[in-house]
Amino acid sequence: MDTKTTASLVAPGAEGLPERAPVHVAVGVLIERDADGHEGRFLLTSRPEGKVYAGYWEFPGGKLEAGESVEQALRRELHEEIGIDIGAAHAWREIEVDYPHARVRLHFCKVFDWTGEFQMREAQTMAWQELPVEVMPVLPGTIPVLQWLAEERAHAGATHLQPSAGPPQAG
Numbered sequence: 673m674d675t676k677t678t679a680s681l682v683a684p685g686a687e688g689l690p691e692r693a694p695v696h697v698a699v700g701v702l703i704e705r706d707a708d709g710h711e712g713r714f715l716l717t718s719r720p721e722g723k724v725y726a727g728y729w730e731f732p733g734g735k736l737e738a739g740e741s742v743e744q745a746l747r748r749e750l751h752e753e754i755g756i757d758i759g760a761a762h763a764w765r766e767i768e769v770d771y772p773h774a775r776v777r778l779h780f781c782k783v784f785d786w787t788g789e790f791q792m793r794e795a796q797t798m799a800w801q802e803l804p805v806e807v808m809p810v811l812p813g814t815i816p817v818l819q820w821l822a823e824e825r826a827h828a829g830a831t832h833l834q835p836s837a838g839p840p841q842a843g
């Protein structure tokens with residue numbers, strides 16, 4: 673696993689914390705494609721009760737266990753959490769996020785093929801979304817991914833809606 677840092681962000685409440693070794697997390701960006709290969713809707717899931725940021729929307733995934741590769745962890749997590757078996761996982765982007773509870777290095781992989789029925793095995797909720805994302809709130813570490821998707825898709829304007837009464841935010 674490489675150690676270079678591609679990008680990083682600090683979540684609210686984690687400002688000024690000392691440097692911490694990151695926990696590695698494998699995250700799947702499941703994307704529907706049409707017959708021409710154009711990328712369409714993507715899957716978000718809500719974080720289950722009892723976890724930090726419960727109720728926030730994210731891309732499904734979880735922490736690497738000892739000795740696992742990103743792809744192995746992703747395959748295991750998506751099977752355990754949402755009941756599907758994925759085909760190829762295409763390494764896409766990485767980012768480190770400082771949260772009050774931990775520093776995480778998120779390894780995002782695009783996934784276009786899977787088998788099995790979606791089952792929310794941790795009582796999460798799932799939602800196929802387009803830009804701008806309408807479920808809310810989204811996890812801080814999810815927002816950069818929406819920006820990357822917006823760049824790829826030449827999507828202008830807000831990437832997601834905010835829970836407040838204010839206007840939609842870009843980014």
Ligand SMILES: Nc1nc2c([nH]c(=O)n2[C@@H]2O[C@H](COP(=O)(O)OP(=O)(O)OP(=O)(O)O)[C@@H](O)[C@H]2O)c(=O)[nH]1
Pocket residue numbers: 697698699723725730731732733734735736769771774776778811812813814
């Ligand atoms: N799955 C996932 N985690 C994310 C995303 N963005 C992001 O910052 N994270 C962070 O990465 C970490 C993943 O931990 P997790 O609690 O989901 O992992 P896990 O399923 O292995 O948890 P467990 O230790 O309770 O079994 C959390 O700190 C979460 O806030 C994302 O898009 N998907």
